[in-house]
Amino acid sequence: MSFQPVLPADGYGGWLLLKRIMPAQEKAFQQAPVNQRDAQYFRDKIGTVTSAEDLVSDRRLLKIALSAFGLEQDINAKAFVKKILSDGVDSPKDLxxxxxDKSYRAFAASFGLDGTQLPKTLSEGFADALLDQYYVRQFEAAVGEKNDSFRLALNAEREIGKLATSQASEDTKWFTIMGNKPLRQVFEKSFGLPTGFSNLDIDQQLRVLKSRAQSQFGAYTVSQFRESAKMEKLVRNYIVRDSLTTMNNSPAQNALLLLGHVDKWRSQSLMQATSTKPRKLSAVLS
Known part of the structure; x- marks a missing residue:
């Protein structure tokens, strides 16, 4: 990826700085020559796509289409992508x-290439709307190459915001989060859940997530995160806890811990050399 975003610092302070300068960086990202060329190609060609086969046959179009939904990892799985698009979304049996991961459903619904309707690729404004999604996702990916925590935080702000305002039931919203790896990672870290939490029974996971949401944010619902203050707190908790984990696992931190153990051993050795038996706290205070 040719565009390199400017990330002033790591941690929560760096996150706040990134948010402050993001509009200018996003504009620069969209104006990068390679992105301008890809966008123009998409606008010129997408109107010729009227079937799933048409889309998967054009790798350049397919890359933009998949990336707009965070599914770029499937760029080489043409048969799978074609099946997703051809099935549509009307039947519970559709793939x-x-x-x-409901990103696939959103992808299929957005294009409408199941043959039962007029392809949405022919709709006015389709290209620009999808390119807007593509730019957002690609900018996040560029950020993620330098700081993956910031990428996950940006994704969470966008996806949780949409999920919170949806008409789905609260249980469905929580299950959607559990089925979306990036969102699950943010919630588990923000809630302080242990490694291996995802191995629990799914209903037990649901109960724990609701309980943590209630205790930390005042309600058990996903809908509460439509409030900006609660969304900010969720992201802040995630970034702070993730930063602490990274610091605790860093070589520098491990070296400091080792030095601490060495200093402690030296102190204990000195005490043993100068005292035949330890003193009690009562003796020190008397």
Whole structure:
């Protein structure tokens, strides 16, 4: 990826600085020559796509289409992508409806290439709307190359915001989060959940997530995160806890811990050399 975003610092302070300068960076990202060329190609060609086969046959179009939904990892799985698009979303048996990651359903619904309707690729404004999604996702990916925590935080702000205002039930919203790896990672870290939490029974996970949401944010619902203050707190908790984990696992931190153990051993050795038996606290205070 040719665009390199400016990340002034790591940690929560760096996150606040990034948010402050993001509008200018996003504009620069969109104006990068390679992105301008890809966008123009998409606008010129997407109107010729009227079937799933048309889309998967054009790798350049397919890359933008998949990336707009965070599914770029499937760029080489043409048969799978074609099946997603051809099935549509109307039946519970359709492939996109049977997958835990609902990004596939959104992808299929957005294009409307199942043959039962006029392809949405022919709709006015389709290209620009999808390119807007593509730019957002690609900017996040560029940020993620330098700081993956910031990428996950940006993704969470966008996706949780949409999920919080949806008409789905609260349980469905929580299950959607559990089925979306990036969102799950943010919530588990923000809530202080242990490694291996995802191995628990799914209903037990649901109960724990609701309980943590209630205790930390005042309500058990996902809908509460439509409030900007609660969303900010969720992201702040995630970034701070992730920064602490990274620091605790860093070589520098491990070296400091080792030095601490060495100093402690030296102190204990000195005490043993100068005292035949330890003193009690009562003796020191008397």
């Amino acid at each position: 996109s409806n049977r997958l835990a």
